[in-house]
Amino acid sequence: MFRPKPTSRFIYFSLTILLLLGFFTSILASDPITNENGDEDSEDIEELLALDEEVEQEEESGSGSSSSSSVRYSEAEVLSKAQRIVLELNGDNTKRVIDDNEFVLVLGYAPWCPRSAELMPQFAEAATLLKDLRSPLLMTKLDADRYPKAASLLQIKGFPTLLLFVNGSSQAYTGGFSAEEIVIWARKKTGVPVIRINLVTEAEEFLKKYHTFVIGFFEKFEGSDYEEFVKAATADNELQFIEVSNIGVAKVLFPQMKATNNFLGIVKSEPERYTAYEGTTFETEKLLQFFDYNKFPLVTKLTEINSARVYSSPIKLQVIVFAGEDDFEKILGPLQDVARKFKSKIMFMYIDITDENLAKPFLTLYGLEESKNTVVTAFDNKISAKFLLEADLTPTNIQDFCSRLLHGTLAPYFKSQPIPDIKDATIQSIVGKTFDALVLNSPKNVLLEVFTPWCINCETTTKQVEKLAKHFKGSDLIFGRFDAATNEHPKLQVSDYPTLLLYRAGEKANPIKLSTKSSLKDLAGSINKHLKARDKVARDEL
Numbered sequence: 398m399f400r401p402k403p404t405s406r407f408i409y410f411s412l413t414i415l416l417l418l419g420f421f422t423s424i425l426a427s428d429p430i431t432n433e434n435g436d437e438d439s440e441d442i443e444e445l446l447a448l449d450e451e452v453e454q455e456e457e458s459g460s461g462s463s464s465s466s467s468v469r470y471s472e473a474e475v476l477s478k479a480q481r482i483v484l485e486l487n488g489d490n491t492k493r494v495i496d497d498n499e500f501v502l503v504l505g506y507a508p509w510c511p512r513s514a515e516l517m518p519q520f521a522e523a524a525t526l527l528k529d530l531r532s533p534l535l536m537t538k539l540d541a542d543r544y545p546k547a548a549s550l551l552q553i554k555g556f557p558t559l560l561l562f563v564n565g566s567s568q569a570y571t572g573g574f575s576a577e578e579i580v581i582w583a584r585k586k587t588g589v590p591v592i593r594i595n596l597v598t599e600a601e602e603f604l605k606k607y608h609t610f611v612i613g614f615f616e617k618f619e620g621s622d623y624e625e626f627v628k629a630a631t632a633d634n635e636l637q638f639i640e641v642s643n644i645g646v647a648k649v650l651f652p653q654m655k656a657t658n659n660f661l662g663i664v665k666s667e668p669e670r671y672t673a674y675e676g677t678t679f680e681t682e683k684l685l686q687f688f689d690y691n692k693f694p695l696v697t698k699l700t701e702i703n704s705a706r707v708y709s710s711p712i713k714l715q716v717i718v719f720a721g722e723d724d725f726e727k728i729l730g731p732l733q734d735v736a737r738k739f740k741s742k743i744m745f746m747y748i749d750i751t752d753e754n755l756a757k758p759f760l761t762l763y764g765l766e767e768s769k770n771t772v773v774t775a776f777d778n779k780i781s782a783k784f785l786l787e788a789d790l791t792p793t794n795i796q797d798f799c800s801r802l803l804h805g806t807l808a809p810y811f812k813s814q815p816i817p818d819i820k821d822a823t824i825q826s827i828v829g830k831t832f833d834a835l836v837l838n839s840p841k842n843v844l845l846e847v848f849t850p851w852c853i854n855c856e857t858t859t860k861q862v863e864k865l866a867k868h869f870k871g872s873d874l875i876f877g878r879f880d881a882a883t884n885e886h887p888k889l890q891v892s893d894y895p896t897l898l899l900y901r902a903g904e905k906a907n908p909i910k911l912s913t914k915s916s917l918k919d920l921a922g923s924i925n926k927h928l929k930a931r932d933k934v935a936r937d938e939l
């Protein structure tokens with residue numbers, strides 16, 4: 398993960414973290430109110446499980462005669478079936494269900510929580526798929542708002558929370574959030590890390606269901622290479638692994654595969670479909686690294702569901718394209734061509750510019766939150782720098798931008814408001830672009846007020862600065878204001894607002910931070926003291 402310097406004012410790190418946490422951060426109603434609903438809930442787990450059995454038997458007898466004439470369930474039926482497969486936990490049954498089952502996956506949710514609502518259908522679909530796969534995993538959900546005691550027993554602290562209980566002890570969920578990803582993760586953690594495919598027909602069926610997977614080809618399913626492969630399959634949290642020992646079957650899944658003793662490759666559903674592992678040895682760590690660098694598509698569409706996964710990539714250089722869907726479709730082809738050249742070095746992402754939640758926090762970093770046109774940005778998360786492609790969005794310019802990002806020769810972007818017209822106000826408005834000229838390179842002493850429009854105490858300080866400006870009018874101290882929400886400068890590292898900085902002539906590299914809590918009189922006194930001291934040093938040097 399990122400390790401920003403604590404002094405860094407690049408707020409996108411906090412934004413990243415926010416995005417990351419956003420998915421699971423929420424507040425659990427903490428008052429341990431007594432469970433009023435316990436008595437009404439006469440449904441018992443055995444009854445529910447029995448119901449599941451009935452449903453299953455009905456299905457089996459229904460589809461038993463011929464697979465082509467199998468019963469067609471309506472969508473509503475499928476959904477209600479999926480919901481029945483997910484066992485509802487409550488104040489009475491929770492402890493028993495957790496204690497009596499080897500594998501239980503619990504979804505802790507709250508009815509009012511939109512992220513829970515988003516996850517629920519994926520979870521229900523995963524439950525259906527797992528049931529069809531005869532997984533031993535019991536899928537359950539707990540309304541943590543309604544049953545706070547049960548929630549605290551399971552240590553559910555936010556919504557939505559997924560927890561896996563294995564023989565009663567819990568494990569954090571580390572998989573993805575689509576039905577497919579939940580199934581893959583659940584099977585890995587319940588003893589089926591790899592699917593074995595023996596027949597061409599099985600391979601063809603598999604291709605219909607899975608978009609991204611890892612294939613291991615082994616003459617025999619034994620030996621150290623194979624063991625490392627299985628370890629990697631278990632350690633990985635999101636990819637479906639398959640193993641094959643028949644070369645004909647393997648070629649259905651990975652056509653360019655060269656017949657060697659052991660082979661490993663990753664398959665994705667996009668132009669860059671097949672990537673073979675080229676390492677000479679199969680070691681779990683190396684295999685996992687190979688997956689980390691190769692599992693993402695050439696250009697990944699960022700969504701709330703995959704953002705945590707995307708941010709955990711070891712690739713620390715990112716190029717993000719913000720565009721409307723139609724605009725993006727037009728540049729996707731050329732963009733993929735560029736992405737191919739920087740494969741496993743730069744992560745290419747697309748964010749729908751109309752998606753307020755995802756796009757705005759990023760665009761705000763560039764002062765472009767109102768933009769409707771395509772924007773191409775980049776981040777170097779090793780050095781906490783952000784970049785903006787300001788040239789025309791031609792493939793050549795995009796490629797050049799990426800190449801300079803990779804070689805560390807791009808100039809970082811600092812946002813700035815346009816240079817204001819008014820020059821001789823008592824208090825000058827200083828923007829990113831004029832900070833050098835008006836503060837650092839100015840021969841004058843400068844008192845700079847750094848503020849943001851949203852900061853709580855800024856107004857009080859602004860009033861004080863106005864009075865100070867009048868008081869010092871005609872002296873060699875000039876006053877400036879810097880709106881840190883819309884302006885940045887590499888040499889201005891301020892993290893709390895308001896901040897008052899006194900830049901003394903000839904000492905511009907070391908501004909003095911003045912207390913914003915001081916009275917007006919103390920502030921004026923302190924300014925005088927610092928300026929006099931400066932004058933004295935200057936005289937002594939003569």
Ligand SMILES: *[C@@H]1O[C@H](CO)[C@@H](O)[C@H](O)[C@H]1NC(C)=O
Pocket residue numbers: 499563564
């Ligand atoms: C759970 O407990 C049972 C009975 O003690 C045991 O046979 C089984 O291996 C345990 N499962 C896991 C995954 O540890």
